[in-house]
Amino acid sequence: MKDQNFKIISKKIKDEFILILSNSLLDVIIDNTTKGQIFTLNISYFIETRMHIDEYMIEVPILSFQCISDWKNDDFNINKFFRINNSMFNKFISLADMGCFDSLIPIINEGVEFLNSKYQNPNIDIGFFLTLNSSIRGADDFISRLLEEEILLMELDEGINLSCMQSERRTITIPKGDFITEYSVPHDKMRYFNTPENQGVNDEEDEKYIFVVMSFQADPLLEDTYEAIKRAVSNQKKGLKCERVDEIQEDMVITDKIIDCIKKARIVIVDLTGNRPNVYYELGYARALGKKIILTAKEGEKPHFDVAAQNIIFYRNSSTLEKNLFLRLKHST
Numbered sequence: 001m002k003d004q005n006f007k008i009i010s011k012k013i014k015d016e017f018i019l020i021l022s023n024s025l026l027d028v029i030i031d032n033t034t035k036g037q038i039f040t041l042n043i044s045y046f047i048e049t050r051m052h053i054d055e056y057m058i059e060v061p062i063l064s065f066q067c068i069s070d071w072k073n074d075d076f077n078i079n080k081f082f083r084i085n086n087s088m089f090n091k092f093i094s095l096a097d098m099g100c101f102d103s104l105i106p107i108i109n110e111g112v113e114f115l116n117s118k119y120q121n122p123n124i125d126i127g128f129f130l131t132l133n134s135s136i137r138g139a140d141d142f143i144s145r146l147l148e149e150e151i152l153l154m155e156l157d158e159g160i161n162l163s164c165m166q167s168e169r170r171t172i173t174i175p176k177g178d179f180i181t182e183y184s185v186p187h188d189k190m191r192y193f194n195t196p197e198n199q200g201v202n203d204e205e206d207e208k209y210i211f212v213v214m215s216f217q218a219d220p221l222l223e224d225t226y227e228a229i230k231r232a233v234s235n236q237k238k239g240l241k242c243e244r245v246d247e248i249q250e251d252m253v254i255t256d257k258i259i260d261c262i263k264k265a266r267i268v269i270v271d272l273t274g275n276r277p278n279v280y281y282e283l284g285y286a287r288a289l290g291k292k293i294i295l296t297a298k299e300g301e302k303p304h305f306d307v308a309a310q311n312i313i314f315y316r317n318s319s320t321l322e323k324n325l326f327l328r329l330k331h332s333t
Contacts, residue, residue: 009111010043010062013130016107017041017063020100026067026091033066035138036074037081037147039088040064045115045128046323059131076139078183081147082169085134089151089164092132101160104130108156127323129155131165146185146192153327163324164311167332168293187292188332204263210242211265213258213282215274221298225271228318229296232325240329242269262286267332269325272297272312280304294328296321 021028041063066072071084095101108128115126131154136147150165167186172193174181183193212229215222226244233242245258262268268286270293272279286293295312297303303312313328315321 005114006058006060009107009114010060012107012110013043013104014041014062016103020095020103021065024091024095024100027069028065028067030065031063033064033137034074036066036072036076036136037084038064038066038135038137039151040133040135042131042133043111044131045111045126047115047119047124047126073136074138076136076143076147078147078185081134081136082149082185085149085151085166088132088134089162089166092152092154092162096160096162101154104154104160105156112156127155129153131327142192146189149186153324157320163313165328166311168310170290187290190290205266206264207266208238208240209265210240210267210269211261212242212244212269212271213262213279213286214244214271215276215279216246217274217276219274222271222273224318225273225296225298225315225321228315228322229269229271229325232322232329235326236329258282259285262289262291265291267292267294267329269294269296271295272303272307273301275301275304280307283307292332294325294332296325 018030021030040061042059042061044059046058067084071087073080073084108130112126112128115128119126132151134147134149134151136144139147149167153163153165155161155163167188169184170187170190171182171184172190174183174193185193210233212226214226230242233240243261245261262282262285265286268283268291270279270283270286272283272295283293283295295303295307295310297312297314299314299316301314302308303310313321313324315324
């Protein structure tokens, strides 16, 4: 996309988004944000060639806003920060259900058309989307690193589609004198706390290793799913390695090896397609060890009740899985 075209599209989206915010009953300050919790809207696109996400990816912040209400969080409350993010996601889902974001459709389409006209290659797919992030302004370095999170992704898919980008929450306890403070934070933020939950847990971890848990059924769909997962991992360009237990060439008791692989992994990707009992067992074990978990499932799958409310990447095909998993990993590694 030419710089001038990108600026034009960005300004149109920014202006329309400001109008949506002004009509949403959210009392906000645009751009002139001060101390406290702020939200940033980013415009992003990538080029996907021959089923691989190219290194060429653009992400540009185009708008920041801050809520004037209690959501301002200018006392940097940790629990409040993540609760506000949950509430903001739910607010955006409600706005989407009411069609409030439909006015963005022609503008996003315009951006896609610009990209298509630039590359003019039938073998290239264009990914064009918006993301909403949350962060803290005015705090020290520790709080600023702790209190930042990507909330959602907004893209066109027969209308405006919102995907949750938040990590699974975990509860930790911090003793303070005679009192105990409880925090509910994303899994990947637990490393910021010196707690019994963290001590010794990661001794066997390999930061570059990702283990994939899924059904082994001889199903072309599942093979496509695994290939998409491997592409999403390799395209991070961070030296990451992902593995499924049936790929390991050694004599082993498979259950023991799965346990060893889960212990070794920093991230465990669990595909729930097929609702296989062993997959849920391995998911439970990974959760007990406090692993960073990313859940995926084919559209139409009905996960068990105890995980149904979790942030699951539901995919229509391997291409959508690769794209959404790539973005989730981008903010988790």
